[in-house]
Amino acid sequence: MFIDDENEINNEDTQGSNNPFEVKDEEVEDKDQTSVDEADETNECEKLKTELDDLNNKYLRLAADFDNFRKRQAQERESLLKYGAADTMTKLLTVLDTFERAKESLKDIEDAQSVKDSYEVAFKQLIDTLKKAGLEIIEAQGAEFDPNLHEAIAQTPTNEYPDNTVISQMQTGYKLGDRVLRPALVNVALNEE
DSSP states (O other): OHHHHHHHHHHHHHHSOOOTTOOOHHHHHHHHHHHHHHHHHHHHHHHHHHHHHHHHHHHHHHHHHHHHHHHHHHHHHHHHHHHTTHHHHHHHHHHHHHHHHHHHHTSSOOOHHHHHHHHHHHHHHHHHHHHHTTEEEEOOTTSBOOTTTEEEEEEEEOSSSOTTBEEEEEEOEEEETTEEEEOEEEEEEEOOO
16 A cells, blocks of 8 residues: 555656756747747848838939939920020021021112012011911901900990901910910900990
8 A cells, every 4th residue: 555655656756846947848838939939020020121121222212213303304494495496496597598688689779669579578488487386366357355365455436346346456466376475456346325
């Protein structure tokens, strides 16, 4: 009977030792899990740092590209303002040449008809060149008064024309596309009542 009790005691001693230096299986598993978790956190932290660096580099490149784009746009705008009329001026040079030839040919001419003909040719060439550049003449004579296209500088009471009709034009108006460069100066009919 003693022997059986002694075996039980020995079994209990080996199963649940009171040795403070003895490492239990549960503690080993906890330490292993903790080191695995720390390794996962370290890897995730490294991935996030790498991703942050990539995003930061992309942002810096994008900011530099935008800055370069802005500078290019400013240079193009400045160039356009400086040389934008170059195409129109080049077209007008032929008209200038015509005026110079007319001036030379008029030195010895006393005939008024020749002067008139030379003037008509030069004027027509100028108008044609400006029309090719996009200039449009605002037709006013006989049209209904439009404050967007005409500037009334006089009103004439009359029953000969319908009310608000342009009777005469004092100065020609011009448009470039849909923009009015200069409104036509007109005299508008005002019906007498």
